[in-house]
Amino acid sequence: MEILVCVKRVPDNEENEIELNDDGNDIERDDLVYSVNEWDNYAVEEAIQIVDEHGGSVTVVTIGDEEAEEVLRREMAMGAEKGILVDDESLEGSDGKGIAAVLKAVTEKGSYDLIMTGAQADAGQAQVGGMLAAMMDIPYASLVNKIDVIDDKKLKIGREIEGGDQELNEIDLPCVLSIQTGINEPRYVGIRGIRKVASVEIPTFNAGDLGIGADVAGEAAAKVKKVDYFLPEMGEGAEMLEGSTDEIIDKLIELLKAKGGLQ
């Protein structure tokens, strides 16, 4: 099975406290630690496991600048055979549709049975996979937490739905699946693994190579635009307990006693 996994380089939620910049219109991007989007990493692991069992190969693609290459190499160190980088300044400011159109053009450069994305990324939009499938006129399933290959024509998949229930579906290939965290346990990648793939050539496409014009992707084509960032209203917010640890704990125990928190 030929599998394409779409990945994104994002600020690492575990390593950073996201703050506003001095102008208050964007997040502070200096000194941010970046990594591969967590959901995408599960998707790559799942793709590798499918290929290990059923044959084929995994290709990872990302849209970004040259720094985005590091996430491709990381995923290739996990076991993805090929990487594709789409790097073009004209794509900055694309909305979800623009990104999906670029990815569709990438799929047309190859031949894939299965395309995967993470269920969502840093902006929590959860949109590109569903858009890509609709543009390609192939089936889609979101929040996938289980994949069984039935044969080369169809899969049995589980979707994570409310309350922890799992919705089982049969889906025809080719299709697009967005992958939920927890579907597997992504393997560890060490420095040595990344070194091993350091010299593998990664083909780079620009918008022109993919036949993507300014009317399809990029800021001018975007119908959905981000204006600025701001800090969410605090509402009443929590009463912050301050002082020495002992003072804080004494006060907390009092509160717990009053509210029935100590049984």
Next chain:
Amino acid sequence: MAQIFAYIVHKNGVADDTALELITAAKKIDASAEVTAVVTGSGANLDTVCNEMAASYKEVYKLDNDGLAYPNAEVVRGVLVNALPAGSIILIPHNTFGMDLGPGLSIKVDSPFVSDAVDFEGVDGSNLKIIRQEFGGQVSTHVTCDISNGAVINVRPGPFLPDESKSAGGSVTDKSGDIGELATGRRYLETVIPEAGDVDITKSDVLVSVGRGIEDEENIEAANELAEAMGAVVSCSRPIVDAKWLDKSRQVGTSGQTVKPKVYMAMGISGSFQHLGGIKGSPFMIAVNKNAKAPIFQVADVGIIADIQEFMPELAEKIGESK
């Protein structure tokens, strides 16, 4: 202004809480909007929901077909493309069904898509101004959406108060003739309900709930000791289950358990809306997090900036002494 439609999620003949929240959301887009409810399904359950919605929506579109008995977004998408006028604004709850439906629908109706809207700030020319959140709620953004050819907007469950007025005196219009051919590329089989775990966190009045801040599986023991000292039960947020450190039955959130404790201790939990969506009944919430900007501090009653690794053992010890 384009016509506004609200997609009604329902189950076993009962409309989801979002059914009345979408009225409020629509009025924030256009105060004079006559919002139309769209209900897909089959048989008696569908009729029950349609009749209930007619109390709150002036017009209710009923789309009745055996193939719609289970809400498979791939099937529903084609039905909405056929049954709704071009250029409409379509509001969908941002839940596991809406995430499945909205993005693809926006392609098929050739309208822009906005995901997980938490508020609307009116229309300027052809641009609707929307508030979203990024990075798990750590920052908010203003987004504009050109609605000159309609829009598909996924609306977060919760932030919009339900419109309980039930004064629409509306009517149900059977649009089933517009359904057209149903998509077949993805077929619903069954829903698997997870096995019950060793404890039922929904029965506990006091929860010590741990999140990513626990950092290491070994540190779960500190949470266990604190819970024991308090007479509480340990629950957790999603990353702990993903890491397989605790059983799925201990997960609080929209994709886990819905709990109604009296006291909720959020230890090293950032406070994503999916997590908070699983906490009902306004418990007294105490948040401990080393990140002063964690969104959990916006909703907690009491906040403490501390590393839970150090804080939990000290608290457990002091509670032991105070008994």
